[in-house]
Amino acid sequence: MNIESLLRPNIRRLKPYSSARHEFAGEARIFLDANENPFDNGLNRYPDPVATPLRRRIAALKGVPPEQVFVGNGSDEAIDLLLRLFCEPRRDAVVVLPPTYGMYAVSAAIADVEVVRVPLLPDFEPDVEAILARADAHTRLLFLCRPNNPTGHLFAERQVKKLIEAFPGIVVLDEAYIDFCPEASLLPWIADHPNLVVLQTLSKAWGLAGIRLGMAFAQAPLIGWMNAVKPPYNVNQLTQNAALEALARPERMREQVAVIVRERARLAEALAALPFVQRVFPSQANFLLVRVDDPRRLYDFLAEKGIVVRDRSRQPLCEGCLRITVGTPEENAALLDALNAYANS
Numbered sequence: 001m002n003i004e005s006l007l008r009p010n011i012r013r014l015k016p017y018s019s020a021r022h023e024f025a026g027e028a029r030i031f032l033d034a035n036e037n038p039f040d041n042g043l044n045r046y047p048d049p050v051a052t053p054l055r056r057r058i059a060a061l062k063g064v065p066p067e068q069v070f071v072g073n074g075s076d077e078a079i080d081l082l083l084r085l086f087c088e089p090r091r092d093a094v095v096v097l098p099p100t101y102g103m104y105a106v107s108a109a110i111a112d113v114e115v116v117r118v119p120l121l122p123d124f125e126p127d128v129e130a131i132l133a134r135a136d137a138h139t140r141l142l143f144l145c146r147p148n149n150p151t152g153h154l155f156a157e158r159q160v161k162k163l164i165e166a167f168p169g170i171v172v173l174d175e176a177y178i179d180f181c182p183e184a185s186l187l188p189w190i191a192d193h194p195n196l197v198v199l200q201t202l203s204k205a206w207g208l209a210g211i212r213l214g215m216a217f218a219q220a221p222l223i224g225w226m227n228a229v230k231p232p233y234n235v236n237q238l239t240q241n242a243a244l245e246a247l248a249r250p251e252r253m254r255e256q257v258a259v260i261v262r263e264r265a266r267l268a269e270a271l272a273a274l275p276f277v278q279r280v281f282p283s284q285a286n287f288l289l290v291r292v293d294d295p296r297r298l299y300d301f302l303a304e305k306g307i308v309v310r311d312r313s314r315q316p317l318c319e320g321c322l323r324i325t326v327g328t329p330e331e332n333a334a335l336l337d338a339l340n341a342y343a344n345s
């Protein structure tokens with residue numbers, strides 16, 4: 001597949017903004033080019049526009065070359081950039097598989113790009129035939145979220161492979177929750193598929209939602225286009241520093257993931273035993289989708305106790321469902337106390 005042919009024509013013609021420092025090739029000692037304040041406070045200089053040390057570190061950790069790594073202001077920025085690269089407003093479309101992450105459709109709506117919705121099958125797998133039947137030269141992006149939010153389900157590899165091979169546009173595989181099941185990552189597939197973009201983030205398992213650091217992985221030409229259209233300094237210096245610090249200690253993340261996964265099992269078992277719980281769906285992520293008798297009443301009861309969960313009951317296939325994030329052991333105990341009180345109320 002030729003990625004260039006999928007780009008919007010205005011993008012293909014683009015000459016990216018070149019910063020003053022970009023244009024300087026020598027070994028700089030004195031920086032009088034960017035109108036910064038010269039007094040060093042650790043943050044007085046513009047950050048590296050492509051976060052080279054950070055991208056190198058991510059590349060080493062993930063086993064891909066740095067040219068295949070993009071970093072952005074959260075994965076949400078990567079989603080927005082992909083829309084702007086490949087989707088002509090009012091002409092092209094994206095395909096999403098509800099129930100799924102809401103930002104795909106929101107970003108598309110903001111970009112004035114049509115959203116084609118192909119609901120998941122009742123077993124939470126993609127309806128491959130229906131997706132391919134809806135795909136044409138104008139469906140430029142297909143968003144696959146794996147593990148999916150809010151179902152926690154991991155699409156079968158075989159289905160994902162079929163879609164990557166047959167979809168006529170870019171397949172965006174969102175692995176925001178992959179650190180909770182790292183062996184399931186399909187990141188190595190970018191080597192064989194120029195139309196595959198894998199998204200990951202520091203917002204979930206890495207515990208850094210506050211710094212806004214999202215990653216995209218794809219073959220070098222596609223990453224080059226993402227870098228060409230991003231705002232020049234999209235990842236600020238504080239974020240680059242904090243991300244490098246966290247990535248130097250992956251064992252800390254893995255320890256926390258182990259606790260969360262253990263707590264998820266404990267929570268799932270305790271929830272399933274409650275009289276008003278109809279079903280706890282298996283989850284590969286850090287949340288549980290739970291079907292209950294009267295979701296709104298339960299939601300309000302928990303809110304009254306200061307516990308906020310997510311009401312997903314109006315999403316397709318999620319009738320009666322709340323999505324509950326796995327908290328600390330203490331938080332989960334407090335949740336179970338509240339749920340027991342609700343059962344007895």
Ligand SMILES: *Cc1c(COP(=O)(O)O)cnc(C)c1O
Pocket residue numbers: 073074075076077101145149174176200201202203204209212213214
């Ligand atoms: C939380 C989440 C993200 C993370 O987005 P960031 O902008 O990186 O914080 C991405 N995709 C999905 C499906 C999510 O649930």
